[in-house]
Amino acid sequence: MLDLIASRFKKLSPAVDFWSLRIVEGQSQALSVRQDILEPVENSGSLGAMLTIIDKGGAGYAATSDLTIAGLKQAVAQARKFAAMSVNRGVFSVDNLVRPGVSGRYQTLSGSSWSSTSMQDKIQLLTEACAALKISDAIVYWLAYLRYSSSKTLLTTCDGIRIEQSFDYIRPGLIAVANKGSKSQTRTGGGAGSARQGGLEQLQPLGFPAHASRISEEALALLAAPECPSGRMQILLTPDQMMLQIHESIGHPLELDRILGDERNYAGTSFVTQEMFGSYQYGSELLNITFDPTVGNEIASYAFDDDGTEAKREFIIDKGILKTPLGGATSQARAHCSGVANARADSWKRPAIDRMANLNLEPGNASFAELVQSVENGVLMKTNASWSIDDSRNKFQFGCEYGQRIKDGELKGLLRNPNYRGISANFWRNLAKVGNRSTFDVLGTPNCGKGEPNQVIQVGHASPSCVFENVEVFGGEGES
Amino acid sequence: MRDYFYTLADTAMKLIADTEFATLNFSGEQSDFVRLNNNRVRQAGNVRQMTVHLDLIDGRKHAAISAELCGDQTLDTQRLKDMINTTRKQRQVLPDDPFLNFATEKNDSDYDSQNTLPDTDDSLNVIFKEAAGLDLVGIWANGQLYRGFANSAGQRNWYHNANFNFDWSVYHSSDKAVKMGYAGFDWDSSLLASKMSSVREALAIMGKQPVSLTPGKYRVYLAPAALYEFLSMVIWQGFSLEDVKTAQTPLLQMVTDGRKVDSSIQLTDNRVDGFASAFSAEGFILPDSVKLIDSGCYHSSLASARSAKEYGEPVNADYEYPSSLDLAAGDIDVENILKTLDTGIFISNLWYCNFSDHEACRITGMTRYxxxxxxxxxxxxxINVMRFDETFYNLLGKNLFGLTSQREVILDPDSYHQRSTSSARLPGLLANDFQLTL
Structure with a gap:
């Protein structure tokens, strides 16, 4: 289908300085069993194209689901209209816009495809997982879900470039809510809130459905747990919280389009300035951050970004020193600096903007036991529940589902509503210990919002568990 | 567009078997989007999209599928045939759905806006002229929004709205900026000029040396936009019937313990005065308004068709989230707001709210703009940006000083997947002891 549309468009080949056509075809299926009842099965398909035209010093786009000859002609007219409208009005010269120079392909490696298991078997798996969550009358909400999506993209240009990429994504999850009176505690697991590239083979490593009874047990135990104490102390964060910490206080502030001001009316600006790259001490020497689109099962792996730039692994922060911004080719040209291949669009309906893709914290050498032993007075926090950060991505506050006291190097009792707050510019300098591969997990978030018009996209974050010093910790309104 | 959808629906419904029932939802958009930075164009273009969602029912079994349309009757009819075949086949392996609920009474409706949209180029010319010399950043959105419903019983519903939404801010330096919005149906260049003039006045104040506040409790005025940001968190799950019944609402203390906020608080999903369509995805005609909080007490939940069936209540919402949030006005004259505030913080906008204690409906977030x-x-x-951490019960309860007598209508500028039709009508709020933490 994509080839048919591309060849249809090629016959129109508008006489402009440059055009590119990004055609995207998507499929998805969502299955969920809530409180032992199968929810309505949702299937969806999408097919559309984003046409970009550069002409006479202006640039414009038209996105359309009308892929007939008439529809594509209309898209050409629209894109030309907006290109003309932007002549002499652009933030930067259209010479900065990308003209991809290399053709190529990418395909997700799936060990066990979504269609390799029948719908009945998947529903059976969900039904059993859902039943395993219901371990007590106090579990008042229990849900097991599996969401699959795929997308095929074909980027063609007037220069004869052709980039084909095919992706498969899987999002499993388990949720249990325990309640007593006006108190409720939620635990999630089995991949909830995260996503991976690949097929059904990703379920087991994400703990689906094996974690079902454990998360319900923990939700029940949290109901009776004391509130997290307040004070400055150490925290040990597991990968399912590190994911958000990296995302909000490293990923977003390093996005070059934010630094260039594009996002100031919506997602915000950044406390990071261009002058900081190459010398700024972002974190302790233990902090090593990579932009890595090559991790096979991580959600935002690819060979090319949506502007057609080849993607490769880069160190963003090396031994604590800030090295490279998260900016695609257009932002790099605007800012006269290096960057990464991270110009991405969430669908055919939106133009590409700078995104995180996979942003990972490289493992260190401490085992989980050694991490715990290094904490004299602190709290272990698992699974992000709440996130908030200022528009410069500096002052943050995060909350987790699960807390556990650590005293004198030993894990103690559970704590409810663990929260901590800090300032990005200081927080990463207090990174005291980094876990090794045994503490490492490949996660990500499928719902990162940014851009005007708004876009929601999946980004990957892989991290080990880490210990931070001197953090302001606190709990909820209840008794501690 | 309406004729196109209805013709397509008529054709599709002829393919439905006697034992079957089908619902078809349509969603369409033709919008211009021009993204601005430094009062210049960053990205400019047009988005044209049409989506249909088919739910094919037989007894209590059903399956649903959505797909994009291209606008060609022959091709789209074939697409619908494929969708019918897919769902028909899939339905065979699915169990009965005990909570299936769709409208069986035929209720047609038609809302077709006759607004004349401004020309995007003309409006941009005005914006560039009025903002000359300013560091303006934002988004111009302008176009048509469509929603349609059809079922095999012959019910037809249509909603078409045309509006523009210019959402922007002007920066003085660093993170010091003034946020503005101009949304509506009839463009008025003089109104934009007036708004830009007030921005220039506010910028003069933004140029003063900022104050860094220390954490503590402060008397504050939350302008309607700031209050909307705070309440958006509360209403996310607060009034959902499913979340109430499964103890996930952040207002559980109101529902379970009868906890109250100030008796002046009247919160409503006032759909009749909003901009969202009046029918649900299942074909139910939704009530004009639903009282959410009455005299400070939790009043009603929002029930989607599915929850209504599950919990035995009437359908009163499409999604279990207010589409037209309405908070009753108070008696503080906004013209005297600084005098009434006396000493404290004037907060125009809040940002990035989230729960820090869900059970206590305690919300954290940042000041902005x-x-x-x-x-x-x-x-x-x-002021330099500050973090707050405050409960809904304190802010609208024991610490509430009052609400303004004037209210603002806020058209939600969100455009995830497609432009939003949600809105809010809110007063400003004056409160004591608002907790700043960082």
């Missing part, structure tokens, strides 16, 4: 330190009724200086 033009927020000022005020002493004895006079603006002293802008």
């Amino acid at each position: 033009a927020c000022f330190w005020v002493e004895k009724g006079k603006i002293v200086a802008p």
Whole structure:
């Protein structure tokens, strides 16, 4: 289908300085069993194209689901209209816009495809997982879900470039809510809130459905747990919280389009300035951050970004020193600096903007036991529940589902509503210990919002568990 | 567009078997989007999209599928045939759905806006002229929004709206900026000029040396946009019937323990005065308004068709989230707001709210844009951004000083997947002991 549309468009080949056509075809299926009842099965398909035209010093786009000859002609007219409208009005010269120079392909490696298991078997798996969550009358909400999506993209240009990429994504999850009176505690697991590239083979490593009874047990135990104490102390964060910490206080502030001001009316600006790259001490020497689109099962792996730039692994922060911004080719040209291949669009309906893709914290050498032993007075926090950060991505506050006291190097009792707050510019300098591969997990978030018009996209974050010093910790309104 | 959808629906419904029932939802958009930075164009273009969602029912079994349409009757009819075949086949392996609920009474409706949209190029010319010399950043959105419903019983519903939404801010330096919005149906260049003039006045204050506040409790005025940001968190799950029944609402203390906020609080999903369509995805005609909080007490939940069936209540919402949030006005004259605030913080906008204690409906977030330190009724200086952490019960309960007598209509500028039709009508709020933490 994509080839048919591309060849249809090629016959129109508008006489402009440059055009590119990004055609995207998507499929998805969502299955969920809530409180032992199968929810309505949702299937969806999408097919559309984003046409970009550069002409006479202006640039414009038209996105359309009308892929007939008439529809594509209309898209050409629209894109030309907006290109003309932007002549002499652009933030930067259209010479900065990308003209991809290399053709190529990418395909997700799936060990066990979504269609390799029948719908009945998947529903059976969900039904059993859902039943395993219901371990007590106090579990008042229990849900097991599996969401699959795929997308095929074909980027063609007037220069004869052709980039084909095919992706498969899987999002499993388990949720249990325990309640007593006006108190409720939620635990999630089995991949909830995260996503991976690949097929059904990703379920087991994400703990689906094996974690079902454990998360319900923990939700029940949290109901009776004391509130997290307040004070400055150490925290040990597991990968399912590190994911958000990296995302909000490293990923977003390093996005070059934010630094260039594009996002100031919506997602915000950044406390990071261009002058900081190459010398700024972002974190302790233990902090090593990579932009890595090559991790096979991580959600935002690819060979090319949506502007057609080849993607490769880069160190963003090396031994604590800030090295490279998260900016695609257009932002790099605007800012006269290096960057990464991270110009991405969430669908055919939106133009590409700078995104995180996979942003990972490289493992260190401490085992989980050694991490715990290094904490004299602190709290272990698992699974992000709440996130908030200022528009410069500096002052943050995060909350987790699960807390556990650590005293004198030993894990103690559970704590409810663990929260901590800090300032990005200081927080990463207090990174005291980094876990090794045994503490490492490949996660990500499928719902990162940014851009005007708004876009929601999946980004990957892989991290080990880490210990931070001197953090302001606190709990909820209840008794501690 | 309506004729196109209805013709397509008529064709599709002829393919439905006697034992089957089908619902078809349509969603369409033709919008211009021009993204601005430094009062210049960053990205400019047009998005044209049409989506249909088919739910094919037989007894209590059903399956649903959505797909994009291209606008060609022959091709789209074939697409619908494929969708019918897919769902028909899939339905065979699915169990009965005990909570299936769709409208069986035929209720047609038609809303077709006759607004004349401004020309995007003309409006941009005005914007560039009025903002000359300013560091303006934002998004111009302008176009048509469509929603349609059809079922095999012959019910037809249509909603078409045309509006523009210019959402922008002007930066003085660093993170010091003034946020503005101009949304509506009939473009008025003089109104934009007036708004831009007020931005220039506010920018003069933003240029003063900012004040860094220390954590503590402060008397504050939350302008309607700031209050909307705070309440958006509360209403996310607060009034959902499913979340109430499964103890996930952040207002559980109101529902379970009868906890109250101030008796002046009247919160409503006032759909009749909003901009969202009046029918649900299942074909139910939704009530004009639903009282959410009445005299400070939790009143009603929002029930989607599915929850209504599960919990035995009437359908009163499409999604279990207010589409037209309405908070009753108070008696503070906004013209005297600085004098009434006396000494405290004028907060124009809040940002990035989230729960820090879900059970207690305690919400954290940041100040953003033009927020000022005020002493004895006079603006002293802008403040550097501060984090707050405060409960809904404190802010609208024991610490509430009052609400303004004037309210603002806020058209939601969100455009995830497609432009939003949600809105809010809110007063400003004055409160004591608002907790700042960082």
